[in-house]
Amino acid sequence: MVGSLKTxxxxxIAYIEQHLLPGLEREGVPATLFESMKYSLLAGGKRLRPMLVLAVLEAFGKPLERGIPYAAALEMIHTYSLIHDDLPAMDDDDLRRGKPTNHKVFGEATAILAGDALLTRAFGYIAEAYLAHPEVKAETTVKLVAELGRRAGAAGMVGGxxxxxxGEGKQLSLEELEYIHLHKTGDLLIAALRGGGYLAEATPSQMDALTRYGLCIGLAFQIQDDILNVEGNAMLLGKAVGSDANRKKATYPSLLGLEASKQRLAALVAEAKGAIADAGLSHSALAPLADYVMERNK
Incomplete structure (x- = not known):
């Protein structure tokens, strides 16, 4: 990673993280529930989804603060999905980002409710924050809520x-595997980019380019996750390596092999960068962020 991108x-990440906690409801919330929500929301991570919202606004020369409510809401939804993914009924993981998973600290019932609370708060926060924002039209707020609801729901992330x-334990086709990746991971990344586009008042053709970029980096992100689960460093990842194979999960390396997966990853990143170049946005942080998806080690 180049030094400028690292900086x-x-x-x-620092800018995003200082704006996460203020978005949570506190008054009237049971203390244990609030602590459980806070524990996972502030547990660290790449913050890629909110970062993409800000990168789009930067690319269009718009103020970053305009994107904060939507960016924070995205991270709330991503966090809820991780809390639920880690539960014994799902992936049954003990570690997340190098720390005990939420249900290991607070118990399964509280973890489920914390996830529910983060999901519902996300939409409330978008509506509340932008109703009070003088530069964001009510129509834009409705578009943000609709976009996020569709991308995070049954036809999007949850469906994935x-x-x-x-698909666990089954021999999937490439098409079936890509359906999983496009929705489980890709849809929330697309929601970040399209939400940033709405807030930046992008043209229809620019929105199409942001969507294409999101489709590509969504697949690329999950392929890199699959690769890291084979040959990554558990200390850097903050979770066990080889867990996909142990659960007999369908992955790119298991279907295509490791080298072919790396080739597919590189092709997708190149396609993503081509999409933003077509939209005249290659000067922005979106191009190096696409490289980051491929080069990250955690």
Whole structure:
């Protein structure tokens, strides 16, 4: 990773993280529930989804603060999905980002409720924050809620998670595997980019380019996850290596082999960068962020 991108990531992560906690409801929330929500929301991570919202606004020369409510809401939804993914009924993981998973600290019932609370808070926060924002039209707020609801729901991220569960132990086709990746991982990344586009007042052709970029890096992100689960460093990943193979999960390396997976990853990143070049946005952080998806080690 080039030094400038490393600095960019550090600065944006710090900026995002200082705006996460203020978005949570506190008054009237049971203390244990609030602590459980806070524990996972502030547990660290790449913060790629909110970062993409900010990168789009930067690319269009718009103020970053305009994207904060939507960016924080995205991270709430991503966090809820991780809390639920880690539960014994799902992936049954003990570690997340190098720390005990939420249900290991607070118990399964509280973890489920914390996930539910983060999901519902995300939509409330978008509506509340942008109703009070003078530069964001009510129509834009409705578009943000609709985009995020579709991408995070049954036809998006949750549908991808369902397909992932049903695919465990089965020999999947490449098309079936890509359905899982496009929805389980890709849809929330696309929601970040399209949400940033709405807030930046992008043209229809620019929105199409952001969507294409998101489709490509969504697949690329999951392929790199699959690769890291084979040959990554458990200390850097903050979770066990080889867990996909142990659960007989369908992955790119298991279907295509490791080298072919790496080739597919590189092709997708090149396609993503081509999409933003077509939209005149290659000067922005979106191009190096596509490289980061491929080069990250955790």
């Amino acid at each position: 960019y990531l550090e600065e944006k 998670q369902m397909a992932d569960i049903e």
